[in-house]
Amino acid sequence: MSAPLSNHMEATRRRLTGKQAETVERLSRAAVIVLTREGFAGTTIRLIAAEAGIGTATAYTYFSSKEHLIAEVYWRRLAAMPPAELPDADNATRAIAVLRQAAVLVADEPALAAAIGQALLGSDPDVAHLRVRIGSELRTRLVEAVGSENTESLEYLELLYYGAMLRAGMGHISYTDVADRMEKCIRLLLA
Secondary structure, three states, rough: OOOOOOOOOOOOOOOOOOOHHHHHHHHHHHHHHHHHHHHHHHHHHHHHHHHHHHHHHHHHHHHHOOHHHHHHHHHHHHHHHHOOOOOOOOOOHHHHHHHHHHOOOOOHHHHHHHHHHHHHOOOOOHHHHHHHHHHHHHHHHHHHHOOOOOOOHHHHHHHHHHHHHHHOOOOOHHHHHHHHHHHHHHHHHHH
């Protein structure tokens, strides 16, 4: 199930009017459909644009590559996640909630989940920009969960998350299982 995109959420290449935001949303929905049907290797901007009913040239005005579009879909979903609110919980429980929520964000969409890993490892400069935004979003959520005082623990939590997501993206473990294993690691780390 995909989260709706905010009509005026800033894209990575430009600020959007309402109509442009609608075009980006259509491309984002189409990308998931095409990925599910064709897989990452078979997905192209041309196929995504056709699925969205948009010209290929128009799609390229918003996204430099399929990797850029897929990374944007993930960033928008991550940014749209409601905060994990556990005000009375300990730091470990709050960190677990944040990382579990992020880990299972696309668990029910295996084609998208696999494509996100491939897309984020790409060399496209627009993807590099999104990696920074994704990292900043995750760091902000972790700081809200455990505080900013212990930067070493924050770095360990980030390493744990990114390593776990890479393993899941490679197909070595499911996203749900990775969330369960991260919980055990976080409890040890923040004990």
